[in-house]
Amino acid sequence: MSELEFDHVTVRFGHGRSLQTAVDDASLVVRSGTTLGLVGESGSGKSTIARVAVGLERADAGSVRLDGVDLTARSREARLARRLVQMVFQDPLAALDPRMPVGASVAEGLLASGRSPNRADREARVRELLELVHVDPARAGDRPARFSGGQRQRLTIARALAAEPAVLVADEITSALDVSVQGVVLNLLRELQAELRLTMLFISHNLAVVRYVSDEVSVMRQGRIVEHGPTDAVLEDPADPYTRELLRSIPVMGRPLDLEDL
Numbered sequence: 001m002s003e004l005e006f007d008h009v010t011v012r013f014g015h016g017r018s019l020q021t022a023v024d025d026a027s028l029v030v031r032s033g034t035t036l037g038l039v040g041e042s043g044s045g046k047s048t049i050a051r052v053a054v055g056l057e058r059a060d061a062g063s064v065r066l067d068g069v070d071l072t073a074r075s076r077e078a079r080l081a082r083r084l085v086q087m088v089f090q091d092p093l094a095a096l097d098p099r100m101p102v103g104a105s106v107a108e109g110l111l112a113s114g115r116s117p118n119r120a121d122r123e124a125r126v127r128e129l130l131e132l133v134h135v136d137p138a139r140a141g142d143r144p145a146r147f148s149g150g151q152r153q154r155l156t157i158a159r160a161l162a163a164e165p166a167v168l169v170a171d172e173i174t175s176a177l178d179v180s181v182q183g184v185v186l187n188l189l190r191e192l193q194a195e196l197r198l199t200m201l202f203i204s205h206n207l208a209v210v211r212y213v214s215d216e217v218s219v220m221r222q223g224r225i226v227e228h229g230p231t232d233a234v235l236e237d238p239a240d241p242y243t244r245e246l247l248r249s250i251p252v253m254g255r256p257l258d259l260e261d262l
């Protein structure tokens with residue numbers, strides 16, 4: 001089991017008159033082994049709440065728990081639980097060190113698993129991880145510049161998986177990619193989720209993409225969760241006027257998803 005729960009999370013930035021509430025009393029549950037799609041317009045707080053889950057942002061109120069363990073606590077239990085939540089970001093080029101062979105970047109992820117394998121085991125595990133994301137292990141010595149955008153994003157996924165996460169937080173991970181390779185990365189995610197039984201928080205402003213990977217969808221507006229439910233119910237018959245507005249602005253939603261549309 002690996003259920004991720006955001007419980008009345010509030011995050012504010014700034015001080016005094018510039019104080020801004022980026023996440024406003026938001027509660028969400030990502031059920032074990034499922035994908036929750038988080039949608040909303042730019043600036044609605046999606047990235048901020050995701051960053052709280054991996055400790056990159058601090059909540060001013062509320063908590064984030066993994067199977068009941070408060071991830072913000074100082075206990076050993078919390079430290080171990082934090083390792084189980086890994087994040088993948090929008091820009092793979094920024095996430096990979098350009099001077100480092102990609103195999104070494106993936107191996108960095110192994111450190112987060114809490115194990116310290118010897119060199120041979122480390123290399124074997126990196127090969128396995130590259131195979132898992134369909135990158136030729138013989139290319140472990142190449143630098144990121146030698147790979148395409150889609151391959152680089154698969155490499156950052158491999159690095160996240162090296163930490164043996166139970167939960168993957170994916171923040172706009174296909175937004176910077178060519179349309180032609182977005183489907184490849186999404187299919188990989190679905191495949192990995194089934195194989196590794198990952199729990200996934202998947203953030204995107206692209207509703208077609210969200211529909212393709214998500215079991216449930218939450219809609220965020222001005223820091224608040226305004227709608228939540230099974231993907232088809234939310235996207236086909238939204239209860240909230242804001243969700244209806246959001247859907248209207250994305251014409252592709254009227255048709256069944258074709259990966260060519262992504």
Ligand SMILES: Nc1ncnc2c1ncn2[C@@H]1O[C@H](COP(=O)(O)OP(=O)(O)OP(=O)(O)O)[C@@H](O)[C@H]1O
Nearest residue numbers: 013014022040041042043044045046047048049205
């Ligand atoms: N470190 C920060 N300092 C100050 N304000 C911030 C910071 N990070 C985010 N914000 C503000 O918090 C609000 C929510 O931003 P956030 O990035 O979470 O939204 P988002 O829904 O992910 O948007 P996008 O899709 O554009 O990434 C925005 O108004 C943003 O300007």
